[in-house]
Amino acid sequence: MSDTRAATEPPDEVRPPAAPPAPADGAGPPPLGRLLVRAAWVTAALTAAGSLLGLVRDQSIAHLFGAGVESDAFLIAWTVPEMAATLLIEDAMALLLVPAFSYALARRAAAVPDGAEPDPVRVLVAATFPRLFGLLACVAGLLVLGAPWVVRVLAPGFADPQLAVDCTRLTSVTVLTFALTGYCSAGLRAHGRFLAPAGVYVAYNIGVIATMFALHAVWGVRAAAAGVALGSLLMILVQLPGFVRLVAPVRAARGARRRAARPRAATVRHLGLALLLPVVAFTVSRQSQVLVERFFASGLPAGAISHLNFAQKVAQIPMVLSLMICTVTFPAVAQAMAGGDLDRARRRVERDLGLAGAIVLLGTALVVGYAPQIIEVLFQRGAFGPKDTAATAMVMRVYALGLLGHSLVGALGRPFFSAARPTWYPAAAMGTGLAVTTLAGALAVGAWGVYGIAAANAVGITTTALLLLAGIRSRVLPLDVRGVSLAIARLAVAAAVAAAAGWAAAPLPDHPLPSLLVGCVLVPVVFVLTGLVVRAPEVVHLLALIRQRFTHDR
Template structure:
């Protein structure tokens, strides 16, 4: 897993004229391969995440034990969002890129391409020495604080939990992950800046394998605590899977902090230190705060659900968790579209091509919405069959299946909102300047979730909590769409809403068809297969009749993907027929 994606384009600036033009196709091919490998490893990590949840459900079911573990897992989930996915990358990818650029410029001026620079401190080494030791110390302190304050954390996160002592023990086991997630994010940012993409993409594969293996090995001894220990083991594997590539990418000799080899005395040493410190500080402070607040507000929806769920009967938090993990699969798939095109939008905006950026954003919104609404139709129509197939075994009972499937249908009503929030936030942050609007919109959406959930939970239980989630995130999506049109990219809001409405109508028709077909088949596997076929065909036909945006493009892409498989199958059939006649 620690292998690189292939030959890396040089970090040095391309020469003017033909050299730069000649390097562009090679860079494009490299990025295409890197994107394909990243997508494959990300999909593998998501699949193993599903296996992880199946393993936990089979061994521990959905009750007070799994509720305690999920409360302990809340803090690592926060750390993963901030340290692995968002904040660390926004600070360190630009910082390492700038350091590499300065190194390449110095090598171009001096003709030194060996990396052995004694007259001036290497910018990458200086940045590494200025940031990694301090980050490691801060992360260790935070992990130790979480371990000591575990009882307080559990009381704050879930005051009505049935077994708080078990949650405290699980929280202490997961505290190590706060350190290892931070180091994982640091390594990932440094490797991406060096154009090494495979190890960062493999971290969630390693993480989920660590959890699954630890749970299977230790659950007879530790019970659900084995899952908490697995979080710690998996987070450590996230570091180790990147370590060989990190050591090979960065300079082999690191200067001792505070003793840098330089010429000109202490003043020159201070001059050599300033670029890295300034890059690591000002780049992060300007752009990081709005992103951190946005990510925290978005992730806080899980906190609200578990806080309110802790006041309900045992198993409520677990049913919500399993429902979310399955229902969010279409959202993850749909947002991959926006993740791939994010650099394209950023480059268009940086070049002042606002019209190109507008067309790209509108197309991405429609395509992501088509994918997630098709997935939503599958989730709602086939919820009982999906949950039974995935989880109903061992300690996970038919009653757990019914509760999880029913709440998953309610939760799925907010999938479009979740997808739009993820897609619409990217153009706001692509402008490379601080913007607080997404954080403010997300805070308002969170407020709606809190108020609606507090009012609905006593009457409708977990279904009220799921409905509040859908209401809050949909309101946030609406605010982001309106704000995007007036502040960043002049998208046509009326046309976008009209397209979304047509896609939603197609999804409703597909849901009805899938539900009807699934009800005719008693066994879950045939019902799921027949219902999925009915949902897909009905959605495609209805969307084409309604002239829903991006659906013809989606069908064309699917056709192109299936065409080679069909050609190979036909060729093999012809070859078999020829061989039979030859005999």
């Protein structure tokens, strides 16, 4: 039975404490807590819904435009929103603003409620939001004007550059709209509101799909680019009412405005240039792996970029789901580190890494075992034929080898930037991984084409993950690197066995859909049983978390 507060509060509200409580016995990982567990499941459900709609979006592109020049042109233009999403929604904006909002919330909780000082949260918004809006509106305008040069740099060998330019001009608006989306998401998550931020990709993909089907007969693939612009506006509208209620600046009293200089400086110091540059460098380097892939693929036969894109979009679903836990717990980690409770932050990060590893490796096993069936069920219709299915499935299997690296990079980057002090180590690690990706791609693309590009991506991101894991103990948290590595290794063994079982069983039903349905049962069962045999504690904890969720619903 839930207590009265838990029963009456809406499920998207998780009120962060002013200071993180210390564990009673000082041992064991901190539990997620009832409200955080609820937030994790809400986030998981909406993330899954957004991912499924993303698959519908990609299915629609494949059905309407196939894997050829039109879809390649759209995907070149889609590089802009992909980079913008990583910078302004998923990584850089969150890594900067969630700790800043958490710090402002801590100052608000510690302030004397006499009205003598302005609200630190509203001071933060007033100091940062107008500058962000003005700067990124200018950047979006420059991208619209410079679209021909952007296409020339991204895909110098592309066959129809004008079509890619038209699409790029339409998608350039996302630089501004994604920034506003990410700003609202960071503020809401720091306040413990996860429902609206988790739903932004549902709104986004609905906008893309609806516009594409409404206008494709008139505009062709440009309709998909227009849908990206419309969908990005819907992302803002989903969050704006809640954000305005929580943190919108209000007119302060004259005396309070005169006294605002000191709290303003203290509140905004977490967003200085010394903090901004390393986060941006890390995020840009991470997303630049996609730029490297499309640069090399632009010189391959038509459809290569599309095969890479469809393979990545499907394979990345386990990685996205694995990071939902880190997304929910990130404000708690930031608050613990702001309060100096490094031990609690360490234990939370260790548990998050284990759970993220379990989820992504389970998904990797399913992707490797059933790649042809997954692609055939999702995409093989209309202009997307059997040859496209075979090529995309093989690319997806190769790309899946780097999913653990992608998940670890996403999970490890958060504690590095939660300390609210400048650190260039993550950017250096990501730059090294990008260099490995570029070199390996240059060497492999001639011999193995898109498969070599996918393999280079896996090698590069895994290099970054290893560097971050090796450096976190001495630079951020006293993490038990050996224990985390051993736990992930055990999970990798379970994933390898489950993938092998799936690969062997996949051809038995002739039709891909029954085969995939069998795989959705077989692979998790083999993964869990093997995990128990090799003593992977994360498997046990993940089962306990699921049991806890359904127990609380009774």
